[in-house]
Amino acid sequence: MNFKAQLQDYASFTDMKLDFYLPPLDNDQKSIYEAMRYSLLCGGKRIRPVLAYSTAALLGISKEDVAPFACAIEMIHTYSLIHDDLPAMDNDDYRRGQLTCHKKFGEAQAILAGDALLTKAFEIAGIGAIELANKMPEQAVRGALILRALAASAGSEGMVGGQVIDLEGEEKVLSKETHETLCALKTGALLTIPVQISVLYAGMTNTPVGDLLIRYAQGLGLAFQIKDDILDVEGDAKLLGKATGMDEKCNKTTFVSLYGLEGAKARLKALTEESLEICDQLSDIFPERTEQCAFLRELAIFLLERNH
Amino acid sequence: MNFKAQLQDYASFTDMKLDFYLPPLDNDQKSIYEAMRYSLLCGGKRIRPVLAYSTAALLGISKEDVAPFACAIEMIHTYSLIHDDLPAMDNDDYRRGQLTCHKKFGEAQAILAGDALLTKAFEIAGIGAIELANKMPEQAVRGALILRALAASAGSEGMVGGQVIDLEGEEKVLSKETHETLCALKTGALLTIPVQISVLYAGMTNTPVGDLLIRYAQGLGLAFQIKDDILDVEGDAKLLGKATGMDEKCNKTTFVSLYGLEGAKARLKALTEESLEICDQLSDIFPERTEQCAFLRELAIFLLERNH
Numbered sequence: 237m238n239f240k241a242q243l244q245d246y247a248s249f250t251d252m253k254l255d256f257y258l259p260p261l262d263n264d265q266k267s268i269y270e271a272m273r274y275s276l277l278c279g280g281k282r283i284r285p286v287l288a289y290s291t292a293a294l295l296g297i298s299k300e301d302v303a304p305f306a307c308a309i310e311m312i313h314t315y316s317l318i319h320d321d322l323p324a325m326d327n328d329d330y331r332r333g334q335l336t337c338h339k340k341f342g343e344a345q346a347i348l349a350g351d352a353l354l355t356k357a358f359e360i361a362g363i364g365a366i367e368l369a370n371k372m373p374e375q376a377v378r379g380a381l382i383l384r385a386l387a388a389s390a391g392s393e394g395m396v397g398g399q400v401i402d403l404e405g406e407e408k409v410l411s412k413e414t415h416e417t418l419c420a421l422k423t424g425a426l427l428t429i430p431v432q433i434s435v436l437y438a439g440m441t442n443t444p445v446g447d448l449l450i451r452y453a454q455g456l457g458l459a460f461q462i463k464d465d466i467l468d469v470e471g472d473a474k475l476l477g478k479a480t481g482m483d484e485k486c487n488k489t490t491f492v493s494l495y496g497l498e499g500a501k502a503r504l505k506a507l508t509e510e511s512l513e514i515c516d517q518l519s520d521i522f523p524e525r526t527e528q529c530a531f532l533r534e535l536a537i538f539l540l541e542r543n544h
Numbered sequence: 545m546n547f548k549a550q551l552q553d554y555a556s557f558t559d560m561k562l563d564f565y566l567p568p569l570d571n572d573q574k575s576i577y578e579a580m581r582y583s584l585l586c587g588g589k590r591i592r593p594v595l596a597y598s599t600a601a602l603l604g605i606s607k608e609d610v611a612p613f614a615c616a617i618e619m620i621h622t623y624s625l626i627h628d629d630l631p632a633m634d635n636d637d638y639r640r641g642q643l644t645c646h647k648k649f650g651e652a653q654a655i656l657a658g659d660a661l662l663t664k665a666f667e668i669a670g671i672g673a674i675e676l677a678n679k680m681p682e683q684a685v686r687g688a689l690i691l692r693a694l695a696a697s698a699g700s701e702g703m704v705g706g707q708v709i710d711l712e713g714e715e716k717v718l719s720k721e722t723h724e725t726l727c728a729l730k731t732g733a734l735l736t737i738p739v740q741i742s743v744l745y746a747g748m749t750n751t752p753v754g755d756l757l758i759r760y761a762q763g764l765g766l767a768f769q770i771k772d773d774i775l776d777v778e779g780d781a782k783l784l785g786k787a788t789g790m791d792e793k794c795n796k797t798t799f800v801s802l803y804g805l806e807g808a809k810a811r812l813k814a815l816t817e818e819s820l821e822i823c824d825q826l827s828d829i830f831p832e833r834t835e836q837c838a839f840l841r842e843l844a845i846f847l848l849e850r851n852h
Contacts, residue, residue, distance in 0.1 A: 264725050265705035267712060272700065319659060324651035343632035344711055347655070348704055351627060354659065355699035358666045362692030365673075369685035376684030377677035383691055384670030391663035392580065396656055397573035403652055404575060417572050
């Protein structure tokens with residue numbers, strides 16, 4: 237399968253699984269499923285699940301096995317967007333070209349839909365851990381290790397921590413160091429955890445391969461944020477599904493404001509080259525996994541070249 | 545140890561553990577710890593952890609072993625109060641006699657503190673599952689079962705589901721059936737899960753003892769809500785730390801509005817008697833666990849007679 241087809245296959249598989257894990261139940265509280273599904277099933281790029289499946293494939297693990305964890309990450313990502321869009325936070329009316337959750341369902345339902353998605357994420361991850369324990373009884377602890385890592389990446393020492401720094405830094409110029417921490421937490425943590433989960437699932441934490449994969453993900457996470465900052469300056473609002481030029485308007489500290497547009501582009505290019513170098517090393521380690529290594533290589537280029 | 549001393553011991557142990565699991569870290573996002581700790585460490589009754597420790601003790605499991613899960617439940621309970629108090633939800637200014645989280649730290653920080661507590665809960669529960677796996681490697685799946693159950697009790701088919709019914713039912717008269725579902729989810733789920741966790745930890749799910757303990761918790765959960773409704777009518781606002789008479793003012797459907805004050809009291813008494821009968825049966829099954837059975841008995845009476 238070529239890169240684009242594989243990417244599409246992973247995304248469709250994710251959509252199918254998310255729909256399965258979050259059925260529109262017919263009970264007294266059914267209105268919550270509508271709000272949860274509205275935000276979750278709106279056709280995102282599913283980059284986080286893609287990172288989980290593709291690195292799992294390299295380590296010889298099927299996408300079915302990591303699907304509960306990959307879907308949990310996507311649910312956590314979605315809840316964070318719902319809460320981030322709230323009037324008390326970024327106060328956004330549109331997301332991916334459609335009304336934000338609170339604009340569509342009201343603020344109370346949006347808060348609860350976010351809470352419910354975050355909670356559902358851990359329920360699904362719990363199901364993944366049970367499946368892992370049944371499949372590899374002697375390695376059952378790995379499910380618990382994955383759950384702990386997932387929560388850590390999403391919480392006050394992870395993504396939420398990044399949002400707090402972001403909130404406190406509004407209208408302030410952040411130092412380069414604080415800004416880097418913000419990005420590593422707010423965007424980086426949820427882009428690294430899919431790979432961390434594959435590595436934990438395979439029992440390869442603290443091995444040369446595990447470390448290489450984590451470095452690949454961390455580089456990609458940082459590159460992802462830099463690209464976002466660049467797109468806010470020179471991207472197409474229509475393709476992006478949101479207004480551009482917002483960072484400057486809001487006096488936000490970004491890679492562009494700190495290093496200039498050319499500086500940001502240079503950093504993005506260097507990071508992508510680093511990712512490709514890691515892919516070369518992985519190819520040497522897994523000579524029989526040509527297709528999987530090629531996918532990771534093309535994914536890094538795809539994220540570099542994306543226009544939305 | 546007599547009942548009151550044991551109750552106090554369990555509560556102090558919980559406070560100590562919560563403080564340990566949520567240290568005030570000195571990092572870029574440290575402001576979030578202040579908000580999280582403000583709401584978490586304000587000296588609640590810790591009824592949910594108490595239910596976990598006391599039922600675990602009956603099943604021969606130490607409070608240390610279930611502490612991560614018990615603390616996770618308390619964190620989930622606290623996050624739910626923070627979000628429930630938000631302007632878009634109940635819009636409360638005071639809780640337990642102190643300013644609510646958003647009144648003290650602002651709305652954005654309160655949303656994030658709630659999110660962070662919910663996430664931290666699963667991180668701590670993950671640590672509990674890792675400890676369980678290390679202690680009983682051949683039973684490691686139990687940690688995953690506990691995590692799934694914990695999330696289910698807190699999410700859209702549990703507590704959050706109850707909040708959704710509550711939200712949609714505002715200013716409406718709920719049927720007795722819907723109201724019972726609301727209570728089973730909104731209050732009952734988080735009061736049942738501590739016992740369910742002890743039963744899962746002990747590997748006693750779907751056994752007569754396990755079923756008895758779950759029934760005990762469900763009865764207590766329902767009684768707890770009925771008592772709350774009664775206290776809103778005839779309780780002391782000063783002792784309660786919040787205004788009374790609010791249910792009637794807000795046209796809320798409660799056990800008192802549906803069954804009258806005397807009807808609610810009769811139901812509460814009947815439920816408590818049922819709990820005591822379950823304790824009698826447990827005493828017959830565990831003749832050597834006199835103290836633990838006595839504690840569960842006195843706990844039911846304590847919750848019946850509480851004035852706040």
